[in-house]
Amino acid sequence: MTAPIVLRGVGLVLGGLRILQGIDLEIRQGEFACVVGPSGCGKTTLLRALAGLLPPTEGEVLIGGVPVRAPRRDVAVVFQDYSRALLPWRTAAGNVALALETMGMPARAQAARIQDLLARVGLAEHAEKFPGQMSGGMQQRLQIARCLAQEPNVLLMDEPFGALDAMTRQTLQDEVLGLVAERGVTVFFVTHDLEEAAYLGDKVIGLLPRPGRVAKHFTVDLPRPRDQLATRETPEFLRLRRSLFDFMRAAEA
Amino acid sequence: MSARRWAWRAGSVLVCIALVLAWQAVADARLVSPVFLPPPDKVWRALQRGMASGVLLQKLGGTVLRMIEGWAVASLLGVGLGTLVGASHTARAWLGPTLEFLRPLPASAIIPVAIALFGLSDAMVLGVIGFGALWPMLLATVHGFAAVEPRLYEVSRALGLSRAAVVWKVALPSALPDILAGARLGLTVALVLAGVCEMLAGRDGLGQWILLSARSFRAPDLYAGVVLFGVLGYASALLIGAVERRALRWRG
């Protein structure tokens, strides 16, 4: 399941504006890479380029050694606006089924798999609920379940917890860490929450805007498994947090 | 239903009864000529007579059949064409303004053209009703497609859905509320055009019934026919409402 993410000299111009320039990145198999940066640094655009939703103007995007030209089955995307990314007329089970249907799984086999996936994200009893009847956290979990149905090698997450309250955010952070650990998935996680980036990642990539470029790499030297209380109190976490805040302060100056 | 709502319902029924009683009083006192305002009891009896003898039932059936036939054809064509146009950005860009221009056109204005083409025949009636009911369905379908959440298209791309799957699993269900609203409008138009065509072309139905009743000054029969028209309109709305509630129950 080797799926390193490699970006070589990636540049992107949209509508006459240069959004990204000279992006060189390597993310190893199973690594959890967080991307931070001030508004307009192009982190979402970079994610969309990895997703195959936006072709780069220059350079190459390679996942698993294969250039990304269009969305791929082994790359799953979790969007921030979960309520808009789910089919409101299908139940939770139905939404997960969408991914399985597209993969060509026969209907009989789907039921068991759906139950399994929903249980994995803690939505087992809510299989027959519609997204409109679910809280924000539940909807985001459902989106994650649908993404896991693809059995991806790479998980791209675009500020997935930004619209959720603090408690739900922390719960989902740990759930994602758990899900990712058991499958060895490579994660590309965009966030504007610096503490979240430090808590979740193996490394944090800092981008600067105009044009969007890689400015700094931060290695996260914290032990796994992470703990919301213990990890956040370690001197290493505080040191990293300070570095990240300094980076952002300098960036926004 | 809560007690309060039940009370308001009862009050509303009382107001209704009061109005009918007032109508009865005015008609009995001959304040208005019975040729124009027959008393409600005579209307009721005319209704019963007509139904019992089967005459009104047959007229009602004629109108209903005409209406449903035309509406069914219009729905299939409207949703079908609407899907073809709606699913394609290019089609929408090239045809959208023309369709919008044709939206406020009175469907009844096609009647003389249809008569010129088909004469006073059943084909003419079907064509008129079908054409009239087509536009709300077509426009609603196109609009529904245009209003699909763009994020869902991205999700479809990310999941690798085929073009057909996107239309069938994402766009059409998303457009369903609009399509049902169009169906509601289409049924209303179908009813109106059925009535007009019956009056014009002498086809067996409620429209012809009330016109003949008017000509022979049989006011109770005329009113009975109008009541049945109202019942048809009400039943159509009820039907679509029930379908909407079932199909759109995810709206919560």
Added chain:
Amino acid sequence: MTRLLRAIAVPAALLLAGEIAMRAAGSSSDALAPPSDVAAALAALLADGEMLRASAETLASALGGLAIGGGVGLLAGLLFGAVPAAARLFAIVVEGIRPIPAVALIPLALILFGFGFRLEIAIVAFAAIWPMLVFTQAAVAAVDTQLLDVARVLRLPLAARLARIVVPFALPRIFVAFRLAFGVALIVAVTVEIAVNPLGLGYGMTMAQQTLRPADMLAYLVWIGVLGFLLNVLLLVVQRTVFGRFLPRGARP
């Protein structure tokens, strides 16, 4: 500019195709006429005032019916919106009468008024009640919930409340209701003319059909469409200029 061209491209192409087809077929038809003939007929009818006279008749009936029916609908809507009890008490009466198609009343109006303006105005009036009633009621009822609370908190006297909150809020929406009711009035007027009434554009069209003048008949059809379109655009312009800033984006149909 390109947008305008693209908008008329398809209809222009169809008209051209129709023109060529009909000219090539050679034989004259009682039912259809080539677009050039229709255009010529339209010009002739406009030039000799016939079309304008018929338009005036149709508009007079439409506006007359709109004034009466719209007036009734407006008053009822104001009452029902401001006094929810009244709305609830009359609910069944309204629900019982509204589904009656206006055209079903044509024979009754025929024996009441005979052919002519009163017949048409009566039918249009009946049809125009409902859009005005429904939208006015909704507009007034909405003011009640949203902004009167603000007025109460600000302790505004009644006159100020009416002038500063109720009128600016409800009036634009009532204008939208008027615009929609006008569209209905026009359609119903033409329908009555085509069904029975010997005046106006509908009658002109019917006469042209019965005297086997297809070019004139289609000219009337085109003119009906153009007139309806232009009047709706005119009302939209008035709506935007006079009320533009009072209506939030979502409330403008």
